Amino acid sequence: MRVQALGDPTRMAIFERLERGPLAVGEIARSLPVTRSAVSQHLKVLKHVGLVTSQRAANRQIYRIDVDGVAGLRDYFDQFWQESLQAFKHAAERSAKEQSR
Amino acid sequence: MRVQALGDPTRMAIFERLERGPLAVGEIARSLPVTRSAVSQHLKVLKHVGLVTSQRAANRQIYRIDVDGVAGLRDYFDQFWQESLQAFKHAAERSAKEQSR
């Protein structure tokens, strides 16, 4: 589920590292209290939901924020909140009408 | 963590039930394949992050969407995405400047 993507603190931390610019897996791991393996697995998840992209540079994999993906997820959430509030508003109006008859 | 609030499918389903109007715990449980206890625990979480409020009506607890809370969470996410995109944009510009000198 898309919501889960940033649910884990470590995954969140990785994402925030990437906000400051593209990084290789090892560079991220060095600044975190987890192994490269863990970082690699988290990046896999982030990539899967479209928040980051990767690109080979010789030996290394450079990860960076996927601007389109972030925007897409933002829109997704936006729509969700929008619909929630609207649905509830409609329900409230319907309820008010029931009261007055 | 606030992100976790809608991470669970059952919790999501409960929230969506409430979009159609206020409901008692038992009413929600009856429309879901889980016990009242589970629903009660989920509502506790939703209440804790400010997505719903509760109100006693005699014997029962009526839960409803907290419009302010939803709006607040919407704003929180909005800001998060905003900052992500902005930070990355700045990083990209900085990087471009490095290249050209």
Add this chain to the structure above:
DNA sequence: ATTTAAGGTTAGTCCTCACTAACCGTTAGT
């Protein structure tokens, strides 16, 4: 060619979290 460093994958462990069952207090009805 060997060595070194990178990163992805897998098996196994541990911990978190969703869930049930059993219990409790509270309220309304008889």
Add this chain to the structure above:
DNA sequence: ACTAACGGTTAGTGAGGACTAACCTTAAAT
């Protein structure tokens, strides 16, 4: 008072997910 229904709490269980360690492939360096 007794009963029945509601809903919150707790202990215990099971499943999923985060993590490490070990292994593998690939690419650059000597």
